Amino acid sequence: MYQHYLSLPNTKVHIDANEPQGAHEWWRHSIGHGGINNSPLPEKVVQGARLLKPRLLRTFIQEFFDFYPDHGVFDWSKLDPYMDALHRTGADVVGCITFKPPVLYPVIDQAIWRPASVEEWQTVIYELVRRYSVERKIVTYWEIGNETDIGEWGGCPYLIKEAEDYLEYYNFTKEPILRAFPEARIGGPAIASFEDPLLFDFIDLCHRTGTRLDFVSWHLYHDDPDRHKELVLRAKERLAQFGGTRPEMLVTEWSKSFDPVSIEELAMMPRRAAATAAALLAMTEAGLDWSFYYHVWDQAVFPEQFESFYKDPSIMTVHWNEIPHRFGLFGVAEEIRPQYFVYRMYVRMGETLVKAGADDPDIRVCAVTGEDKLSVMLVNYNVSASSDRVATVHIDSLTPGRKRLLVYRIDEQRMWDEERMELLPCERRDLGTLEDGKYRFQVYCPADSVTFVTLQDAAQ
Template sequence: MFKQVTVSGATQGVLKRHWKRSIGTGRLGLALQQEYQEHLEMVQEAIGFDYIRGHGLLHDDVGIYRELTQDGETRVFYNFTYIDRIFDAYLAKGLKPYVELGFMPEALASGDQTVFYWKGNVTPPKDYDRWAALIEAVIRHFIERYGLKEVLTWPFEVWNEPNLVNFWKDADQAEYFKLYQVTAEAVKRVHPELQVGGPAICGGSDHWITDFLEFCHARNVPVDFVSRHAYTARQPHRKTPEYYYQELANPEKMLHELQEVREMIRQSPFPDLPFHITEYNTSYSPINPVHDTALNAAYLARILSESGDYADVMSYWTFSDVFEESDVPKAQFHGGFGLIALNGIPKPTFHLFAFFQALGEEVLYRDDSLLVTRREDGTLALLSWNAVLEEGEEGDEQHIQAKLPFSTEEVFVKRQIVNEAYANPWKTWQQMGRPRFPSKGQIQTLRQAAVPKLTTQAARTADGVLELNWKMGKNEITLLEVAPVRNESHTYWGLDDSLIYRGGTEEEDQ
């Protein structure tokens, strides 16, 4: 496939940074692990997300809610030892908490239904007054520790995917609306300007959003944002004890869903509410190998590029494979959601976000496989992608010719490549024989295999136009950066690169 693009110097708009507004994590208790914090440091250094969202704030492993009994009297005790340690670490890395209020502490739960390997309780509270008191106590503590000005910037999201029986007993909408009302009102009693929202549903039940907003309007229940999740994998074609294998819908499906929900919000009694996607990825399963592949990165590139047309926040699920929904990970690559695999090995999708971070502020051109931007210093940054969803699909390779505006005659072009052959440690792991628990030497090799291919070239413009030609391989993402050259070669006395190969004589030097 051959594509020609001519880019004018006119600004088409500002590059939205919705894709870095938040990043997902496994349950918050995992933040107490060293490798988790090491991965978070890597992600923040390369990308720099603004917020972090995860499950289990009120789960028993974080230990906030405790009931103590002595002499037949039961008292509630709030223990903030672990959550202070967790949130301190986030804030030290430049991350604000995006606070999901859930799941139910065992002592406060009305039933014993749980979800995940770590048994998050998904039943309503047996005492809504105690639940409201818990919410108020937690938020008041945050304000005491971090200050009101800081906590006013944190979103508080009520629960997770209550439209699914796995995450909310019987997927009882009326009961969730009750939980939301009690919770939102408790949040606002602490301070009326705190942000609270929901319903945090997954796709396929968008009528919940309409019902939710109508409920909030009819009952005068506070709501400051609408949240939803988005995945594009269909139901499993095949499920094994260790893996899910699923067909992916085209990226347009997610974009279409986001557009539809945005319109639902516009038609609601709250037409200007922000729209937050608090989870998204290709597959919703933490054991789908697609997450480890170059396809995952190339597939999501268009979604990162265009989803800001509809959503204010996009929170990729998740930053790390230090994650335990299905159990402790059983292998180096196991289909985990993370941008970073175990042992600190970046996956191709990690580089997708790093490439987006490198883009400029001005958008000069955008289509379904190319984004051209200009930075404040006048340099250009281009991102192109070539997602191939099926083996043998026509267009496995793509040839691109782009004519770009550039004012200087001499330019330097830097290209970074991620595809099936480069920055694909999953493939290297396959070639090793898929070691479940790789040796230190194997881990070092996998890290070396996770680095994008780098090429550079000098080029010249003609009449203020630079022509670039490049070929995209299967499931490739490419970042091209174009900068002016300040050539100082003339300042070197006696410079002659040809002498490197043929030598010279003293007479030639005199």
Template sequence: MPKFKYTVILLFFALCTFACAAICIAQPKNSTEIDYTLDLDSDEFVTLPKIFFPDIDLSGRGFSRQSIWPQELCAREVLETWQEDIGFKGLFRLQYNLWDINEFSKNKNLQDKQISNYDDVLQRITDAGGTALVTIFGTPAGLGRVLDKRSPPKNIKAFKELVKEHIRYLSCQKNYNIWYEVWSAPDLDDFFLGKSPEYLYIYRAVAQAIMELEEETGKNIPVGGPSTSWWFQNVNGNSIITPERSLIYQLIKFCYQYHLPLDFISWHAYSTDPKCEKELTSYKKTPEKLIRAWLSYFRFKPDVPLIVDEWNYDSGANLLPARGQKAEVGASYIPARLEDMYEAGIDYHTYFSMEDFKGNKENVISNVGAFWFDSDSAGYKGYPKSIYNVFRMIASLEKKLFIKPDLEDEFVGVISTEDKGRIVIIIYNYIDPDIALNFLSRSIATLQGGERKILARQVKSGELSKILSDEEEFKRLRARKRVKALLGDARRLRKSAEIFRVTPRELKLNLKNLRGTYLKQRYIVDSSCTLNCQFAPVEAKQVDIKKSYQETIILEPYSVNMLIFQPETPEPAPPPAQEKSQDDSRKEPGT
């Protein structure tokens, strides 16, 4: 089960080692009104990128009363609900625990039943045309250096042969559509007890097993990693100031040296900041551009897919109201984060996770799931959160994504799509509760070393929070011009966030070059319902549109609206009446 890596902003400031910057800041509008005009005849569109697919990690619970059910997997009832409402045409992450599977090695019947449960999930995904991101982890008992699933193997050849047989079964015999991810969070002791070289040896063993199977069968079997807890992390700990020490860089270089495949690169990224993928590194590149530069340098294709394989709204605690009784906060974060991932250049994502965690032997309790459940119930008892309804909205998006206009508002965003006349528009209003600190963390690399030390002193003394909230403290601040300007921007963002956390916005929607009769539906996720909410339009009406459509939409704080314009096919006109002959008029019906 993954552990959640939180970016502790204040610690980075104190150490003066966290360097990241925003490309630009969308200045918050003081007005509650926003104008959005979409020209349906615009040629500024792309095929809907896969980052906008409703993809998710299928984990949950961390336990099952059925020993043969994969312990990291969510309940079967949840899988069936997702399949019925959304489907599995996308990327879905599945934890493949070699330790647990090997526990049944002395009982072939039980082991086969457990593997058949993995089969069931993988078959659902493959049949739907989706892809399973299968995370291989857990060194079986007897193969590790210590009796712990987190241990690196003591016999790497035996580990390789074990993995090879599993992949042979899954990819070559069953023909499931799988990408193999080597381990999860190997930079954290809670998930891996080895060093960087030992992780790289594990990767080589899996990659070589796959290469041998590809040579043997002619199949293409993708493999990648390293699924670190943040993109710049390594086993010994690291910061954004030295990204070349990251495990991602080490893996790219290692694969080049040993001629190993590297079909994708993955990492985790938990935050309250929807823009966290847009930070600038010390090389004046975003993480995505820097990683692609590394790939090119080591002669890999620069368009190797980049996957944020675990992400969620997160401020540091395992149990957050924003993922529970105030789930509208975490729900509105989802489309905001996806849009920024797209703009940053991320190719795929898997939201973590399908179900909450509780009642497990590790005593891990975390409300990260799209579904809540009662761990004390003998049978299944659980409900979707409003977060789930946002995924249903995302699943409703059409094939053509309009890339303009860009709203350029700090809190409100619009995702507009269309196909064959059907228009689906998602409008979100998410206000980052940590916006000032997140802005500073993205911007500190624009400062010189001495200027960063000024901020560090303010953190250590506790003055930073006063400066951000108190006008007089800010005026008394003695700092260099650039530092004061940066803090001034952070203060303005904080002030705007305080206003709009409680103040609705008005979005004036204008759809140009739209004609015909449409069934217009509106769906809403907001604070009015957070658990077991009905997914149904709050408004449905027929609209006759001559050339354009205008509407003012009230956006509550932390809300998501979806508008659907479904073209209605006019009923065919009845055929013209024909005159009946005198003889015909005398005939009885049916004669």
């Protein structure tokens, strides 16, 4: 191992702490949950999510909450505790409308998107919004539909392939939302495949018809951070036709690619954390308005909860019980996964991005100043295969004075405190007094790791 360290490639990283690059708006990257069962978040997960300081959290309003069991009858007994648990994270909620009351959709068919009575549907939507946006002040964004381009395969009972049909569904659904809560942000279509014409056709239709559209949304499960960045840039280009009133861009579900194998060992590998961090930095660079990592807590599916609105509940059983994706920041048993700490690190970095870069494209760098410290995130990730590195970090324009260096790392060592939900430092040292504002240090960056370094003012 000694010789291994000495023979590693040495990547140069350059940071200028006095060259601001804009605000570090960490809050734009949040979390999502739901679509699997109607269980509220357990308290450990609520508290863990709360530590991430989310401003928004996206969820599904699915039929398994059974809040409209009969004509004119509302039962909030399942949905209330679910929504309350989400709100206890400190976030307002993005509510995704993905339910089909059997009294309005008596035939189970994903291709049937128009309810038996549009008027009654609008009454249901009005009461839903009044309860969770007005009376309980939980939901501020309403997303109309989920992955309608693939229907049940996307966790949604609606298959709406044509933009004109989706616009009709969107219009008769948004009307009661805005009547109940005029301050709501409304949008969609939460598309599964960005390449499906539905997204851009819907954008163009809204622009041409003057239809209110506060945000557009799409999903992406992909290992390549550049793919995440590319879609943001393409959406931004298409939305430019709105001028200064451009709708917000929300990636309401995203994560790494679906693996052909599902075992717990894969779920605990640091590569998932590295892929998450690399994608976060790529989406930030592209100027995304909001992202919602899917998802905060893994769960099991109870097939009987889908029988009233799914023709093939086994789709969900395969996805979550037999070959589960294991994307959660917390596992089914509430254990912490490595990617949770990417968000813990990212949230605490500071307020101002500063100039930073590396001479190796496999090392992605984010440097942020705030209060009395400089924070640096180093992500060692290659889509095909990563390799170990040493990073030599050169910093200019540090404030003079005594400094303390702390290094944290998400890697195979799993150096975290499960109970306190905190990373543990793998290096800590005082640096003495810096007088000229320049400093360099070296740090080990294993393959598929995220390294977090702080240089903090120390007591005199």
